[in-house]
Amino acid sequence: MTAFLNKFSRFSFVLTLLFLGVFSTGLKASEKADDQGEKFNASQVILHHVMDDHIWHLWEGHNGTIYLPVIVYSSERGLDIFSSHHFYDEHHNTVEYNGYKLDHNHIYLADSHKAVLDLSITKNVAMLFINAALLLLVFSAVSRSYRKNEGRAPSGVQSFFEPVILFVRDEVVKPNIGPRYEKFLPYMLTLFFFILFGNLLGLLPGAGNLTGNIAVTFVLAILTFLITNFSANKAYWAHIFWTPGVPLPLRLIILPVEIVGIFTKPLSLMVRLFVAITAGHIVLLSLICLAFIFKSMAVGAGSTVMVLFISLIELLVAGIQAYVFTLFSSLYIGMAIADHDHDDHH
Amino acid sequence: MELLTPGTGLIIWQLIVFVLLVLLLSKLAWKPIINSLKERERSIQDALDTAEKARHEMSQLRSDNERLLKEAREERERILREAREVANRMKDEAQHDAKKTADKIIEDAKAAINIEKQAALKEVRIQVSMFALDIAEKLMKKNLSGDKAQKDLVEGYIKDLKIN
Numbered sequence: 001m002t003a004f005l006n007k008f009s010r011f012s013f014v015l016t017l018l019f020l021g022v023f024s025t026g027l028k029a030s031e032k033a034d035d036q037g038e039k040f041n042a043s044q045v046i047l048h049h050v051m052d053d054h055i056w057h058l059w060e061g062h063n064g065t066i067y068l069p070v071i072v073y074s075s076e077r078g079l080d081i082f083s084s085h086h087f088y089d090e091h092h093n094t095v096e097y098n099g100y101k102l103d104h105n106h107i108y109l110a111d112s113h114k115a116v117l118d119l120s121i122t123k124n125v126a127m128l129f130i131n132a133a134l135l136l137l138v139f140s141a142v143s144r145s146y147r148k149n150e151g152r153a154p155s156g157v158q159s160f161f162e163p164v165i166l167f168v169r170d171e172v173v174k175p176n177i178g179p180r181y182e183k184f185l186p187y188m189l190t191l192f193f194f195i196l197f198g199n200l201l202g203l204l205p206g207a208g209n210l211t212g213n214i215a216v217t218f219v220l221a222i223l224t225f226l227i228t229n230f231s232a233n234k235a236y237w238a239h240i241f242w243t244p245g246v247p248l249p250l251r252l253i254i255l256p257v258e259i260v261g262i263f264t265k266p267l268s269l270m271v272r273l274f275v276a277i278t279a280g281h282i283v284l285l286s287l288i289c290l291a292f293i294f295k296s297m298a299v300g301a302g303s304t305v306m307v308l309f310i311s312l313i314e315l316l317v318a319g320i321q322a323y324v325f326t327l328f329s330s331l332y333i334g335m336a337i338a339d340h341d342h343d344d345h346h
Numbered sequence: 347m348e349l350l351t352p353g354t355g356l357i358i359w360q361l362i363v364f365v366l367l368v369l370l371l372s373k374l375a376w377k378p379i380i381n382s383l384k385e386r387e388r389s390i391q392d393a394l395d396t397a398e399k400a401r402h403e404m405s406q407l408r409s410d411n412e413r414l415l416k417e418a419r420e421e422r423e424r425i426l427r428e429a430r431e432v433a434n435r436m437k438d439e440a441q442h443d444a445k446k447t448a449d450k451i452i453e454d455a456k457a458a459i460n461i462e463k464q465a466a467l468k469e470v471r472i473q474v475s476m477f478a479l480d481i482a483e484k485l486m487k488k489n490l491s492g493d494k495a496q497k498d499l500v501e502g503y504i505k506d507l508k509i510n
Contacts, residue, residue, distance in 0.1 A: 052353055071355075104348065118355040125359045132367050139375035146382040151389065165379060185380060186372030194367065215352035219360040278349070 042289040050209045050281045052124045053105060054084040058206045068126060072100060072107055074116040084120070124216070127208035131198050139193070168192050168326060176330035177337070184333055187227065191220065192326040199277060199318030203311065211321070212277030214270065221270035224329040229262070232336035265332050269325060276321045280314045 056066040067085035077099065086097035094102045101110045107118050121129075138157065145158035154162050173181045173188045198211035210216055238244065240258040243251055287307045291300035489495045 047349065051349060052356060118353070119358060120355055121359075122353075122356065124356050128356075128359060128363050132363050135367060136370060136374065139371055139379075143375040143378045146379050150382065151386070162383075166383070169380070169383075182380075186376040187368055189376050190364075190368045190371050194364065213352075213356060214350060215354075215356035216360050218352045219357055219364060223364070 040289075040292055042286065042293060045289060046282055046285040049285050050212060050278050051105070052122045052208070052213060052215075054087065054102065054107075054120055054122055056123045056126060056206075056208070068123065069121045070100075070107065071119040071121065072116045073119060074109060074114070076109065076112075076114075077116070123208040124210050124213050127198075127201065127210040128216070131194065131201055131210060134201070135190075135193055135197055138197075164193075165189065172323065172326050173330050176327065177334040180337060181330075184227070184231075184330070187223075188326050188330060191224075191329060192322050195220070195273065195325050196318060196322035199321060200315070202277060202281070203314055203318065209278060209281050212274060212281055214274045217270045217273040220273070220325065221266035224269060224332060225263075225266035228265070228329075228332045228336045231333060233339075235339065236336045265328075269328055273321050273325055276317055280310070280317055284310055284314065 054068055054070060056068055058064050058066065067083050067088075069081060070084045070087075071079070071081050073079045080098070080100070082098065084102075087094050087100075087102040089095050096110045099110050100107050100116070107116050107120070108114060109116060138161070142158050142161050145154065145156060149155060149158065153159075168189055169181075169185060172192070173185055177184055195211055198216070201207050202209050202211055240262065241255060243254045243258070246254060284307055287303040287310065290303045291297075490499065
């Protein structure tokens with residue numbers, strides 16, 4: 001028992017070092033500020049981690065920061081591409097460059113303080129590229145194995161992903177969309193694996209919070225919204241605008257509710273994914289920050305155990321959120337293209 | 347709050363990358379994967395159907411075989427039975443014929459013997475008669491050679507007549 005406890009405490013000590021070392025990127029700056037008499041601001045640190053940035057801060061030191069390219073467009077200045085390195089001096093303070101200034105991750109024209117169209121390859125855009133590249137790499141490999149193993153049993157990475165693909169097809173898309181599911185299957189599979197891979201990549205130390213960014217979930221939700229409403233049939237619109245089988249005064253009440261409903265569906269998709277992933281990251285970072293707030297090794301060890309536990313939950317959440325987003329997207333599309341027979345239902 | 351406001355740049359990038367990803371992945375990955383899966387499911391289903399059909403045919407074949415075997419066995423039984431009957435009948439007939447022939451032979455033999463016996467008896471009777479006549483002639487010639495003997499004989503006849 002004591003041996004086990006000994007082993008466990010050593011194990012958690014190692015984990016503490018590992019997690020604190022890895023997750024504390026960017027905390028050092030705050031610590032420095034602390035040395036100068038400023039208070040350690042946990043919420044600032046956490047927000048810095050879950051939000052987008054023009055630089056990718058991996059670890060402390062000269063080579064630990066990747067300065068990502070800035071791409072800006074304004075009607076006054078046209079298109080400009082330069083490294084975000086120019087926004088920082090040697091003490092990591094923001095400076096103006098070439099008539100642009102960086103303020104809280106937004107780029108403005110220095111003279112008129114007008115916001116420019118910022119198409120920079122930010123941390124999340126870089127994550128997006130990595131995610132997309134990974135998806136292409138993995139699934140073209142899977143596809144190749146299918147061609148290679150034609151008429152034979154699946155092998156390797158193919159047999160790992162085949163059950164997942166089958167799960168998405170048979171448990172998520174097919175039962176919710178109905179017989180015409182095949183048209184939507186490529187979108188649904190891409191959606192599922194994009195979110196799943198994004199969630200899992202986001203859990204890696206130092207990685208960007210891609211699927212926990214509201215812009216990303218916004219685009220995914222908008223796409224589902226567009227697909228739903230453009231593939232919707234007459235029965236769906238009839239149901240919204242003139243709900244059959246309901247008394248006339250009620251129809252007038254139902255109409256605005258249904259119209260709001262069109263928009264709350266994608267809104268819920270957007271918010272759910274964003275909140276689930278961002279909240280998970282905030283919880284993890286808060287637990288890590290405890291060690292810096294209390295400046296105690298014991299609290300660090302305790303919070304490490306908690307972080308480990310929450311990380312496992314986050315792995316679960318990564319899968320669940322990918323599943324839920326795909327499930328609800330399928331459900332909305334299925335509702336829009338279903339052949340209603342109202343006389344039977346009401 | 348900045349966390350809740352989607353950044354324009356990321357929206358544009360996400361839109362471009364995700365749409366491209368959907369197009370690329372459906373062409374590179376999903377279509378071939380789904381087609382292969384469907385193809386495999388179809389071939390598995392086909393194999394199962396074929397196996398089921400083969401099993402069915404097999405059982406039909408077996409029942410056919412059994413039926414044929416049964417028929418063959420019955421046929422054999424019937425042929426054997428018939429053969430036995432024919433043999434029996436032939437044997438009976440042969441026996442019957444033989445008996446008849448034998449009887450006839452015996453009958454004929456008996457008839458022949460009878461005729462021979464009658465002929466022989468007749469011959470014997472004739473011979474005996476001839477012998478008796480000869481003897482009687484000789485006796486008479488001897489006994490009736492005197493008058494006394496003739497007279498005794500006549501008296502003997504008269505005596506007999508008297509008694510009757």
